[in-house]
Amino acid sequence: MKEDAHNLYQYEEEFRDTLATVDEKGKRVWVYPKKPAGYYHNLRIWVTVLLLTLFFAGPFLQWQGRPFLLFNIFERKFILFGQVFWPQDFFLLALTLIAFFVFIILFTVVFGRLWCGWACPQTLFMEMVFRKIEYWIEGDANAQRRLNNSPWTREKMLKKTAKQIIFVFISLVISHTTMAYLVGMDQVREIVSQPPTEHPAGFIGLIVFTGIFYGVFAWFREQACIAVCPYGRLQGVLLVKDSIVVAYDWLRGEPRGKLKKNQQTITARQGDCIDCKLCVHVCPTGIDIRNGTQLECVNCTACMDACDDVMTKISKPKGLIRYSSYSAISQGTQKLFTPRVAGYALVLTALTALLSYFVFTRADIETTILKVPGTLYTKTDDGQITNLYSIEFVNKTFNDIELSVKVESPAEATYMKIGDPDIVVPREGILKGMIMIKLPDEAITSAKTVIELGIYNRDERLETARAMFIGPIRLKNKSTETHKL
Numbered sequence: 001m002k003e004d005a006h007n008l009y010q011y012e013e014e015f016r017d018t019l020a021t022v023d024e025k026g027k028r029v030w031v032y033p034k035k036p037a038g039y040y041h042n043l044r045i046w047v048t049v050l051l052l053t054l055f056f057a058g059p060f061l062q063w064q065g066r067p068f069l070l071f072n073i074f075e076r077k078f079i080l081f082g083q084v085f086w087p088q089d090f091f092l093l094a095l096t097l098i099a100f101f102v103f104i105i106l107f108t109v110v111f112g113r114l115w116c117g118w119a120c121p122q123t124l125f126m127e128m129v130f131r132k133i134e135y136w137i138e139g140d141a142n143a144q145r146r147l148n149n150s151p152w153t154r155e156k157m158l159k160k161t162a163k164q165i166i167f168v169f170i171s172l173v174i175s176h177t178t179m180a181y182l183v184g185m186d187q188v189r190e191i192v193s194q195p196p197t198e199h200p201a202g203f204i205g206l207i208v209f210t211g212i213f214y215g216v217f218a219w220f221r222e223q224a225c226i227a228v229c230p231y232g233r234l235q236g237v238l239l240v241k242d243s244i245v246v247a248y249d250w251l252r253g254e255p256r257g258k259l260k261k262n263q264q265t266i267t268a269r270q271g272d273c274i275d276c277k278l279c280v281h282v283c284p285t286g287i288d289i290r291n292g293t294q295l296e297c298v299n300c301t302a303c304m305d306a307c308d309d310v311m312t313k314i315s316k317p318k319g320l321i322r323y324s325s326y327s328a329i330s331q332g333t334q335k336l337f338t339p340r341v342a343g344y345a346l347v348l349t350a351l352t353a354l355l356s357y358f359v360f361t362r363a364d365i366e367t368t369i370l371k372v373p374g375t376l377y378t379k380t381d382d383g384q385i386t387n388l389y390s391i392e393f394v395n396k397t398f399n400d401i402e403l404s405v406k407v408e409s410p411a412e413a414t415y416m417k418i419g420d421p422d423i424v425v426p427r428e429g430i431l432k433g434m435i436m437i438k439l440p441d442e443a444i445t446s447a448k449t450v451i452e453l454g455i456y457n458r459d460e461r462l463e464t465a466r467a468m469f470i471g472p473i474r475l476k477n478k479s480t481e482t483h484k485l
Contacts, residue, residue: 020286020296021226030148031222032141033131034281038305047118048128055121056173059180059188066398071181077428083359084396084428088366092358099351104231106344108238110336112245116231117299122216122224125174127284127300130167130217137163141281167218168210175209222285225298232295239293241326242335246299248279248290248321249329259314272316279303279321289321365401365425366394367455367465372434377470384438385471392432393455395425401457405435408464409452412443437469444471 021029061068063082070079078085078093085092107115116123137159138144147156180188183202191202216224225232239245253273273290280288282303285296289303308318328334372388379385395401403423407413417423418434425431437451449469455462 019226020288021222028223029286031284031286032144033284033286033302034141034278034306035135036282036300036302036305038309040301041305044118044301045128048124051119051124052129056177059177059185064398067184069181070184072183074183084398086366086394086396088368088394089362089396092355092362095351095355095358099348099355102344102348102351104234105238106341106348108235109240109243109341109344112239112243112293113231113235113297113299114244116225117246117301120298122229123298123300125170125213126217126221129170131284133166133170134163137166164218168214171210171214171217172206174213175206178209179206222296226285226296235293236295240338240340242328242338244323244325244334244336245293246289246297246301246304246321247293247324247326247329248273249319249324250290251329253290253320272311272320274310274314276310278306278310282306293326362396363463364395364397365403365455365457365462366396367453367463368392368394369435369453369465369467371468371470377472379441379472380438383441385441385444385469386436386438387467387469387471389435389437389467390432391435392430393423393425394430395427398427400427401425403462404456404458406454406456407437407451408454410439410443410449412440413451413469414438415453437467439469439471441471444469447471 021031023029058069059067066082066084067079068082070077072078076087134144138147147159150156176188176192179191179202187202191199191206196203252271254271255269256273256275257270259274277288279290280286280303282305283289284300284302285298287294287296289297304321304323307321311318311320325334369389369391372390375388377385377387391405393403401424403425405415405417405423407415414437416436416438418436420433423431423433439449439451447470449471451467451469453465453467455465
């Protein structure tokens with residue numbers, strides 16, 4: 001009896017020792033998933049149409065004549081929902097990434113890998129675009145196997161060539177769209193409308209992006225999810241027994257048994273699973289969902305639709321494979337709001353509130369004042385102590401701003417701009433200059449004095465900038481202190 005139980009355990013656990021896409025010699029096993037169809041697949045088609053429409057329309061969307069979304073990592077300029085962010089806003093980016101990471105943790109703890117199956121670009125393009133084209137040209141899984149194993153005939157060459165040409169074309173479209181998010185649609189128009197020699201970097205970038213997308217969707221495919229994507233590894237740490245995943249109801253399905261020919265119903269000692277393996281045949285990563293939650297599963301719902309279709313044919317309730325959790329199947333109770341979820345939600349709320357505060361209170365102009373390297377102070381003939389500073393203004397708006405600078409503290413200090421006295425900071429730009437600050441010798445009480453400068457746009461004070469003024473300590477002050485001691 002113990003030996004039977006041990007053998008059963010080995011049978012149920014042996015899937016963990018290998019990958020479905022790798023054979024015993026370590027070579028890749030090409031996956032030919034059966035064409036999916038059903039209720040959930042139709043829903044995913046509508047979601048895909050919506051998300052891909054937003055993706056391809058994104059670079060064309062504008063807000064008051066500027067891009068709605070722009071991630072220009074080359075110029076370190078980001079536009080999110082019409083608001084421009086610069087390197088000086090790095091702390092906002094860091095805070096956003098932290099909040100996003102906490103959101104991923106919270107979302108995964110509650111809903112598992114729902115993102116992977118319904119919204120991940122890899123899944124959307126692979127399963128709902130490239131795979132659809134493959135089905136259209138080469139047929140279903142069995143037809144694809146026969147075609148690949150057949151000799152090179154005229155029909156095979158035409159089908160393979162047509163498929164690859166379409167794949168390259170779609171990869172080109174994706175790469176141009178991606179580039180538009182990075183440098184802007186206007187810049188992409190210039191790159192594609194002029195000779196490559198005019199924009200060599202942009203041209204090379206488009207070629208590289210096209211090659212990457214083509215390689216991923218035409219050859220690498222599901223390996224991106226299995227071997228590369230870190231989110232699949234995180235699921236082993238983040239998922240809990242209450243997480244909602246695509247799950248097989250083993251209590252209802254086991255023990256499995258074949259449904260014999262002309263047999264209308266399943267015997268009482270047999271579970272609802274008739275071991276048809278359609279759930280395996282439609283899986284784009286080649287796994288058997290009946291073995292439980294696995295790293296390779298992207299929650300694409302293909303197995304759910306296939307199983308529901310079989311259950312309908314054998315007059316059994318749908319949902320043998322469904323969205324559920326381990327606790328819901330084993331105990332019959334589904335808990336979404338757990339102490340862990342509450343903790344993550346509290347942290348995410350605090351981060352979101354803090355990020356919102358910093359974004360909405362962010363100044364339109366950011367000023368940086370630094371002492372010119374290699375300089376200390378100078379003394380003029382009239383007894384004034386001067387310091388030389390470099391000043392930099394960053395305009396975070398989409399309009400030119402004319403500024404004025406006033407010394408607000410200490411009252412004895414005076415300010416002078418070297419060169420052009422007018423300060424006009426270009427929109428989305430940076431203006432650099434030099435200023436000199438004077439302070440009477442008798443007003444200096446320490447080696448370092450804090451100078452406060454008000455940055456004004458007409459009569460509106462935009463911000464206060466501070467600089468450290470370096471000066472001598474008067475000897476009479478030291479003598480007085482020594483006398484007192």
